Amino acid sequence: MTNSAPAPLAPSDRLLCGPGPTNVDPVALAAMGKPMLGHLDPDIQPILLEVVRMLRLVYRNAEGLVLPLQATGTSGMEAGLLNLTEPGDTVIVGASAYFGRRIVELARRAGCEVVEVMEDWGVHVPNGRLLEALDENPAATLLAVVHGETSTGSLHPLAELGEALKDRPDTLLMADCVTTLGGTEIDIAGWGVDYAYSCTQKCIGAPPGMSPISVSEAGMERFAARSTPVPFSFDFELLRKYWIDRPPVYHHTAPILHIYALYEVLRATLEEGVDARCARHVAAGTHLQERVLAAGLSLIAEPDHQLPQLSAVAVPQGIDAKAVQSELLLEHGIEVGGGLPGAPPMWRIGLMGPNATTQTADRVFDALMAVLETKGAPVSA
Ligand SMILES: Cc1ncc(COP(=O)(O)O)c(C=O)c1O
Numbered sequence: 001m002t003n004s005a006p007a008p009l010a011p012s013d014r015l016l017c018g019p020g021p022t023n024v025d026p027v028a029l030a031a032m033g034k035p036m037l038g039h040l041d042p043d044i045q046p047i048l049l050e051v052v053r054m055l056r057l058v059y060r061n062a063e064g065l066v067l068p069l070q071a072t073g074t075s076g077m078e079a080g081l082l083n084l085t086e087p088g089d090t091v092i093v094g095a096s097a098y099f100g101r102r103i104v105e106l107a108r109r110a111g112c113e114v115v116e117v118m119e120d121w122g123v124h125v126p127n128g129r130l131l132e133a134l135d136e137n138p139a140a141t142l143l144a145v146v147h148g149e150t151s152t153g154s155l156h157p158l159a160e161l162g163e164a165l166k167d168r169p170d171t172l173l174m175a176d177c178v179t180t181l182g183g184t185e186i187d188i189a190g191w192g193v194d195y196a197y198s199c200t201q202k203c204i205g206a207p208p209g210m211s212p213i214s215v216s217e218a219g220m221e222r223f224a225a226r227s228t229p230v231p232f233s234f235d236f237e238l239l240r241k242y243w244i245d246r247p248p249v250y251h252h253t254a255p256i257l258h259i260y261a262l263y264e265v266l267r268a269t270l271e272e273g274v275d276a277r278c279a280r281h282v283a284a285g286t287h288l289q290e291r292v293l294a295a296g297l298s299l300i301a302e303p304d305h306q307l308p309q310l311s312a313v314a315v316p317q318g319i320d321a322k323a324v325q326s327e328l329l330l331e332h333g334i335e336v337g338g339g340l341p342g343a344p345p346m347w348r349i350g351l352m353g354p355n356a357t358t359q360t361a362d363r364v365f366d367a368l369m370a371v372l373e374t375k376g377a378p379v380s381a
Contacts, residue, residue, distance in 0.1 A: 039253050087111030
């Protein structure tokens with residue numbers, strides 16, 4: 001081990017078109033260079049409230065509690081389970097792929113009895129099957145699904161599920177919106193979603209490190225009625241006392257520069273318009289998916305449930321998926337994802353946040369075709 005300082009950081013300039021993180025929106029990077037404030041400074045307080053107000057508009061939820069956790073998407077998932085369930089509760093989880101299975105695991109770790117409603121990779125769990133599971137387990141206190149399954153590119157029909165659960169108020173609806181917030185239409189209050197969580201590194205276009213959450217009034221009532229304590233860092237009431245109540249009460253040292261970044265990307269989202277931003281994600285993703293299919297490749301998700309911003313492309317027989325991925329990275333400077341553990345061989349191409357454009361779609365697609373041609377894959381661009 002030497003004692004000398006290393007060379008200054010010089011990360012490569014990549015086009016991040018995997019399942020996330022995406023490239024950071026320039027407005028977020030610029031915001032992170034602004035003067036640092038203390039977490040209780042009078043000037044930070046209106047900034048926190050504006051972040052909350054803007055998140056409410058993006059989630060479309062004016063009630064309950066909305067704020068960003070200082071955490072990643074997984075912690076948003078865990079925070080919901082730990083605040084809204086108690087050990088011994090029955091929880092139903094629609095788990096067709098990797099992140100649904102992660103909810104199953106975290107719910108078990110939270111001490112819940114989990115009813116798994118499984119489907120194969122790429123196949124969404126039909127709402128009818130979830131409702132049957134609820135009929136068989138009417139005491140279930142929570143039902144969870146993944147709105148956008150980043151491990152397969154499958155989009156869950158969440159609006160219909162919310163509608164069907166409106167006459168089952170004792171079962172809270174939890175939705176993983178990690179890949180959909182800011183890129184796919186979401187109407188949390190209208191659809192009756194009691195708990196949603198997301199991240200900042202995907203369609204929102206900021207760096208990873210925060211997890212915007214939305215809790216309904218019914219969710220807050222469930223939280224208030226609990227008989228067991230929740231972990232201090234995730235306690236909804238303590239978080240509210242810092243983020244929303246005034247004067248703020250210290251709970252943790254907030255990541256001020258990340259909050260600036262989130263503020264600026266949310267501001268840019270509202271300037272663009274939430275609907276226009278979602279339409280941009282749809283246009284870019286659909287364009288890529290049309291080109292993928294026209295080239296003779298296939299997609300893992302069902303066509304009627306295809307998530308625009310994440311295309312999981314099946315790897316043709318005989319092609320080394322990892323070799324293609326690393327050539328894309330090293331020769332073209334483009335990151336795409338591979339399959340997660342247990343999944344069939346695939347490349348996962350994300351067009352999220354600032355990368356949700358048809359130009360970026362063409363750049364990734366053309367590079368993929370160029371690499372596949374050198375490998376002798378049966379494709380026709
Ligand atoms: C659908 C989904 N849920 C949860 C997560 C976990 O988020 P994080 O990696 O930020 O903890 C991810 C991450 O990619 C995801 O795509």
